[in-house]
Each structure stands twice: as structure tokens, then as C-alpha cells.
Amino acid sequence: MTFPRNAWYVACTPDELADKPLGRQICGERLVLYRTSQGGEVAALEDFCPHRGAPLSLGRVCEGQLVCGYHGLVMGNDGKTVSMPGQRVQAFPAIRAFPVLERYGFVWVWPGDPALASADRLPSLPWAESPEWAYGGGLYHIGCDYRLMVDNLMDLTHETYVHATSIGQKEIDEAPCETKVLEGEVTTSRFMSNIQAPPFWQMALRMNGLPADQPVDRWQVCHFTPPSHVLIEVGVALAGRGGLQAPAECKASAIVVDFITPETESSIWYFWGMARHFKPHDASLTTQIREGQGRIFAEDREMLERQQRNLAEHPERRLLKLNIDSGGVHSRRLIDKCIAAEASTQVGTQVGTPASAQAAMAGAAAAASEAGVPAA
Amino acid sequence: MTFPRNAWYVACTPDELADKPLGRQICGERLVLYRTSQGGEVAALEDFCPHRGAPLSLGRVCEGQLVCGYHGLVMGNDGKTVSMPGQRVQAFPAIRAFPVLERYGFVWVWPGDPALASADRLPSLPWAESPEWAYGGGLYHIGCDYRLMVDNLMDLTHETYVHATSIGQKEIDEAPCETKVLEGEVTTSRFMSNIQAPPFWQMALRMNGLPADQPVDRWQVCHFTPPSHVLIEVGVALAGRGGLQAPAECKASAIVVDFITPETESSIWYFWGMARHFKPHDASLTTQIREGQGRIFAEDREMLERQQRNLAEHPERRLLKLNIDSGGVHSRRLIDKCIAAEASTQVGTQVGTPASAQAAMAGAAAAASEAGVPAA
């Protein structure tokens, strides 16, 4: 397996659950996500009705429970069938229920061992709960291994080339980066002093009431944490005022938010956004930044999808690992450690439907078959 | 193989042959169907020109025979080449010709052993030849195993959920069904007494000059016959008048017609329609019903295609077989019996081009090669 499973992944945003259940494949598993009541809790189950294999995501929520849209089986939020018209359901096999949490404006799911799921293991995102910050973002589906997106975000020299007209500038290439591996986190930092701000940051300075044509200090501090979260402190301050540490009134600072959820081994759900630490109540600014960022991040898609195709066609080729790549290299090592740890503690047996549940399902099916089908 | 072959399947409707030959894959075989003359007989051949493998369905009919659209080979309706400009064709290998019949408003084809094909084995469809009945229908291509559609039609509890706004109602779930296995036929019956008619049947009552707001008795009697035909007697009668047996003037009755033709192991040509036993001469009513039924039956497509995907991803899972499923379960047993009977009598050797024909083709090719290619 190529992804850690005992981890919280962003499954969706709350607006995706507003009207009806959502079917989404995450880490290779097909899930149905739904809100059990108007404004109520979110549940996540296998998207597979134990009756005839219909996708539960085509059903609807009725009195707090998911009703299969094919023959009306009522599924409990724990994966056990509650009822079905005219049937005794005690022997029905259970389907998997996935730990799920709603926090920070996202719905998080835990594809691995439910016994290990705990809210403590959610990342800490203080900006998401502070009135001094505003957030806007979006979702892209991209056909690449999730680690190619981690690499992308942990090496921002690509901005100079992929995003030349918005956030790229040659000084990114010229400023060396420094990668540090901490306990469970990799950071790659780059600081540029006394430079001209690129177009995106000129806009941010102007929106923040600062001059856009004066030299600035610019910073990019990328933080990777497993399984595949990348948060990047970014910003510019008027030159010589302390950069990242400059007082709020002479800088524009933000966090680029990247939650990368593997769909399959070669595709991702990419939740991207920006949390900004200025003018948090300006909704039109939020919209403007989201649209700009959406355009910029769309520029990565073709590159990543064609990189994926190239690598798939040449699995024997080993890629170069230069100093600019060290953020990605060390992030992948952390990922590999997580996967290895899961394998060694046999939590990997949680992958897919457990063997015991399978046996139960087969047995139940046989029993139900005998019970349900009248003699000819 | 997953389908009986010694059986009549609906290949197309006559209007599909109006202008030019039709290429259609049936039970895994690519066929060309064409009418040998204006208003004349239909022929069915392998869609493969023995000259260079071009699809004959891109050709045209000329003087009662199919002319290949690539190099003008004239193919006989028996699969033997008749002529080709400038060539002697005696040694050309034959292609398969399929028994074909036109009856009841459909073109039927027999993919199996031609020696066993007989008009006697067509289903009997008296409604299709009676002036007291009118028929309207359509064709859907759906990406699912044909047996999932048989299951669907032999368990109409799905109407309550999939077709909630038209023909579904909770009384379907509440009324038990009864499945009977007869010689070569499975029937599943459900009778609902003294209920409110759902929207589709209210419309039918109104069109038939009956009140739509009074209690009715409703019936659904599904008849499965191999290989994959499902005819469903459906209707409503004013309550207490005898239901299915009520006199014509106090009911609206019809037959839902479902001819399910496998294209491949995971896709079907679904010929659906409704034969009604009231107002047969009202062409606009025929159109109205066909359009309504078309919308209703389109609701099944996504469900079946995603069910197919779910099952393909979990081939190890055994599905529940409840009492409501017994119609489908017994229909599948009949199908399995047909397949087993074909296998045991070796009619299976007819599948694909017979070995002898292959050998002939290779020999002819070699001979033609020697004859046709001048020395260098």
C-alpha cells in the first residue's frame, strides 16, 4: 500500500453534504458520507449496500439514517442494517463504518483501524478558528500519485516556472532553501530579502493598504506533516521590518493550505486554499484571492498529470534528488515510516473489509438465502 | 460463458434498419443486420469482411446483397462471398450467418447453433398482434451484466425508491410477493388492495376515462422466460371490482415489456416498452406513455451501472438473497440451467467462428495469397 491509513484525511467540505449523501473514493475505498440530520453529525460508511451491492450514496437520509435508494434497506451509522421492509435483518452482514470528524471547516475521515482514531491526532489549525483570519479554498481532482503533489509543494522553486505570471520570480531560484526534519514534521524554508513583490503579493499589499512598489522581504516556510498535509507560511513585509516577524501593519501574511487526499494510487482530491491574516472580514477579498489562487493552482495540474504518465511509463528510472528536492525526499521518508509502522503492527489487516466480516457476510448471505427463497 | 446462446434475442427494432446496415454487438459477437430489399427480409452476418476484416456494417445493400464498403466484396446472405470485382471467390472463407426473424415489431437473432433455431422457440406475444393493444417503447444501452437487469425487474420493490415520484408507493414494500417456478418460467406476483394509485396510474386511469382519485386494486405479475425476457402484467382497477380479473371498463391494464440483450458480459441493449390494453388507437397517448416510461426507466441506469462497478470491485462478496429477491434468484437458476444444457451437448462449439471454418479461412487465405500475389 502506498498511503498511511491510520490518519485523518480531508474527505470533503461541509457544503458538499448540504443536500444529499456524497460518494467519494478515498485511499482506494469507496465511501458514502452524509449528515445524519440537518446540521447534525457526519457519518461515513462503505458505499456498498449489503443487500445487492448498490451504492448507498444514491440513497437518502431519512430520520437520521441512510436509506438505500434501490430497495429501501435502512443502514445504521455504525454499518449495521437497522431494518428493511418486510425483512428480518439480524443476520445481515455489517459494512465498514469509518471514523469521521467535522472540524476547521472540513470533514475528516480515518480510513484505517477505527480503534486508533482519535481527535487528538487531527492537525492543529488555530487560524481556522480565529476571527483574525479568513479562509477561502477549493477542490481539484488531479490524476497523479499524491506524493508528486507533496514534492510539488515542498519545492517552491517551481513557482518561478509554473506560476511565472503570478507568484513566481527568479529570486526564488536564487535564494537557497533549508530543510529541517523535526519529530513528525518536515519544514523547508526560503527567505528573500529586499526584492520586488510578484503580482499576487503586490495585490495583497494593496488590499492591505500598503505600497506595492517598494522593496519587500518575502518568505516561504513549508510544513509537511503526515499523511499528506502541507501548510505553507507565505508573505511579504516591507523590506527591513523583520520579514516573517515584522509587525502586522507592515506585512501581508497568509498560510497556503494543502490537504492532499489520495483517491487511488494515481489520483488525488486536492483541497487547496489560503488562510490570510489581514482584512479577515472582507468577503470580496476572500473571493478575489480564491479565484486567483484557483487559477494559479490549476497551472500545476497538466504538469503533474503528465509527470505521472511519464513516470508510469518509465518505472525503472530513478529521479534526481537535488537539494531543492530535500523537502519532498524527507516528507516521503516520513510517509514510508508511517506505512512501515502500520505494516509491522498488523493494523494493515484493517485494509478492505476484514476477513472476519467477510466470512460473516458470506455466512449471513447463505443463511438469508435459505430463509428468504421459497421452495420452487 | 455467461449467456445462453441457443435462444432468440431482440437484436433491433425495424426502424433501426430503415436506411442502412446496422452494426451491433450481441452476446459478444459483432453482427451486421440489414434488410435485403425495401420491405424485404432481414439478414444477420458476422460484421467482418473475409477480404481484409473491414466491418460490413459500413457497406450498403445493393440488389439484395451486402456490398463491403471498403473494396466492394459482395457478401451473400448465407455468409458466402458471391463476387468481388476482378476476383474468383470460390475459395473465400465463409463468415457466420445468424438465424434471424422479424416478428412482433422486433428483429430477433439466434447467436447459437443455427440448426437449433426455430420460429417455434420465439416467445408468444399475442398483444403484439392484436388490434386491441397498442405498443410504444425504446432502447437504452446500459453498462451492467444483463442479470442485474433481470434482478431489477423481478423485484419491483425498487419502484418505491428508484421511481418514487411516478410508479413507486410504500404499499409495494408492504405487500408480500409470491414467486412460482413453472416449466421454463418464473413468475413473481404482488397484489395491493384498496390503495391510492400512484401518479403514473392516475394518469392512465384518467386517460382511460376513469376517476383517478378513488381507491384501486393494483397488481404486478412479473414473468421471466429465458434467455432474458421479462414481461410484467401491471395495472389498477377500481377497488373491489376483481383487480387483474376486473372487466375492462373499470381498469387500466398493460404489460411492461423488457427484452434484455447482452452486448458483452457487462453491458446490455435494453429494449423496454409498454403494451396497453386501452385506447389502442390514441397515438398521442402512446407517445405520452413512452416518454413517461422512458424517464422512469432512465432512473435505473445509474443505479445498475454503479451496482455493476461495486460488484466488479468486490467479486468475493456474496449478495443477500431475501424473499423479495426470489424472482431474480430463480430466474438466474433457469439461466444457469440453459447454459449448462448447452455446454453438455457441446453446442458451445458454435461459439465464435467454428474451428473448421477457421481452418478453411486460413487455407483459403494461403491459396488466395499464392494465386493473387504476383511474383516479385
Next chain:
Amino acid sequence: MTFPRNAWYVACTPDELADKPLGRQICGERLVLYRTSQGGEVAALEDFCPHRGAPLSLGRVCEGQLVCGYHGLVMGNDGKTVSMPGQRVQAFPAIRAFPVLERYGFVWVWPGDPALASADRLPSLPWAESPEWAYGGGLYHIGCDYRLMVDNLMDLTHETYVHATSIGQKEIDEAPCETKVLEGEVTTSRFMSNIQAPPFWQMALRMNGLPADQPVDRWQVCHFTPPSHVLIEVGVALAGRGGLQAPAECKASAIVVDFITPETESSIWYFWGMARHFKPHDASLTTQIREGQGRIFAEDREMLERQQRNLAEHPERRLLKLNIDSGGVHSRRLIDKCIAAEASTQVGTQVGTPASAQAAMAGAAAAASEAGVPAA
């Protein structure tokens, strides 16, 4: 392998390189083609950046060299990395550079052993460099084995059926063809005397100031040369004036140009066009002919793609080889000879990245890895 590699193939037309690099798969290899400067030479490389596998075709040309659009690696036109911001690149593995030539209005590439590439082996196309001739053409992508297109063009009896309304006529079928195998060339000739010109040639006669309603002599002389070039001398002359040898003032003559470049084993880039030997300065005539030819040649696409599918589904079937097929049969023999000759001299080892380059790449990657990634 199913294509000769030590041969010049048309890779693209110059207009395809006007603005930016072009990514194109040829003989299974993904290439990037680009002009090293405005109006300068064309270069062709593997479309694979040695840094992270990004497609170089998403990059841009800067000061005569290709700059990777992902992280700015500067690639030399010989496949060796020139520089990269902040990196020492001496140990970077090279990628393949392909011999490339621009001539006759086409860009030609040599997918095989570079040591054998020589301009002498380009076909000789005097019409492409003579002011007495005009050329117009286009490019189609077709999903078929390139040899099916060779067959198509070496047997023009298909015109009677596929192109019945433009260049087809029954006299093509009636006139026998003659195939000759010369040193490295196959020709198939057909001459028709004293016939009515078909619509396309009537137009050509009119445009050339000749009567369109008088009997003509028509000729078709197909020339195949490896790897997959077909040039067809075509035309009509007023009857009895010498046909192909008639004086220019009483004929309309042209060359149908077909350069067939395999993309994969089952798809091609088909460069088609017509060089005409009359009214060479009439640009609107060029446009009119190109549009007409484009419509005619588009008629072959469905036939060839479905023939390809039919043959792929029946790999065991041997096709007939009639006398009309002898042009294609002998062309395929020439192709097979080229492939066998390449295999016997081991130039086949050039296919894909050479083993030595692979080893170098792996070694360099390891070295770079050690060098580039700081200790954690």
C-alpha cells in the same frame, strides 16, 4: 517491434513549432520537438526531464535551449543538462537526442541509431522544391496500425466504395493493376483509358482550363518506400494524348502525398496532402483542393479504425491477399525486411534509453541524492 527505427519519419510540420515546443509520440517514444531560435534549427529530445520526469514539452525555449517548465533545468540540444539554478549538473544523466532534419516543408525525425542517420536517406521530393508545383496538406490522427494505412493506399480500388462521390468510379475496379517490386520500392500502377472523369478530377480539369465533360485517360501510380511513405502519381489527360506522358497543357496531374508516422502500434499520425503540377501560384486553388482532399481522406478514418478493432479482436484470422492487395503485401514484406535487418545488426539495442545511459542515470541519481539531500 513493428516499425523500422532506422528511418526518417515525418514528425510534424513547421507550423506546429511556431509558438512553443511540441510533445509528440512517435514509434512509441515520447518526444519534444522545438526550434532552437526564431527561424533556427529544430531539435528533438526525449520528453522527460532527468530531474523529476516532467515533460519538457511544457517548457519553453530560452536563448536557444529548452528550459523545463517545472523547475527550470536547462537542457542542451544534445540531451545533456546545461545548467540548473543553484545546482551542479555534471553528474546529471543524459536523455536521448534524436536526429532531426527540416526539409521539403516537413520536420523529419530518426527514432533509431543516431550513428546511422544521414540526410542521404531522406526521400527525394523534387516537387517540394520546384516552383512549378504547389503543395497543400493536413494531419489526421487515426487509431490503426500504420500498415493498414499502407494497405489502404497501395490498393486504390477502395476509392470506388469509400470515396464514391469524389474520386471513386467503377472503372478503377475494372482496370487491372500491376505491382512491381524494385530495389527498396514497391509500385502499383493502374491505367484507365477513355473514361469519364470523376467529380474531383472534373474540378481539376476546369481549374486547369480544360473541358471537364470529355473522355479522359486516368492514371494512378502508387510508390511505397520504407518505412511508410506512399507517394501516388495521379491525374487525368484528355483521352488519347498520352495519359501520364501527355503534354502539360492537356492534363491535370498531381502527386498524392502520404507520410504515415506510427504513434504507437495501433495509432498513427497521418500527414496527407497533394502536390499539383498546374496553377502552382493559385493559393485559393490550393485551399480548395486541401479542403476537398481533407473531406475525402476523412472518409477512410472510420473504416480503418473499425478494421483495426475487428483485427485486434480476431488476431488468429488470416486475411485474404488478392491480386489487388499485392501492393500492400509487398510493401509489408519490405517493412519486415527492414525490421529483420535492424534486429540482426543489434541496432535494436538503441530502442528506449540505452542500458548504459540507464546505469549512468541511476548512478547519477544516487550520487546527486547523496550530494543534494542534507543530513536530517
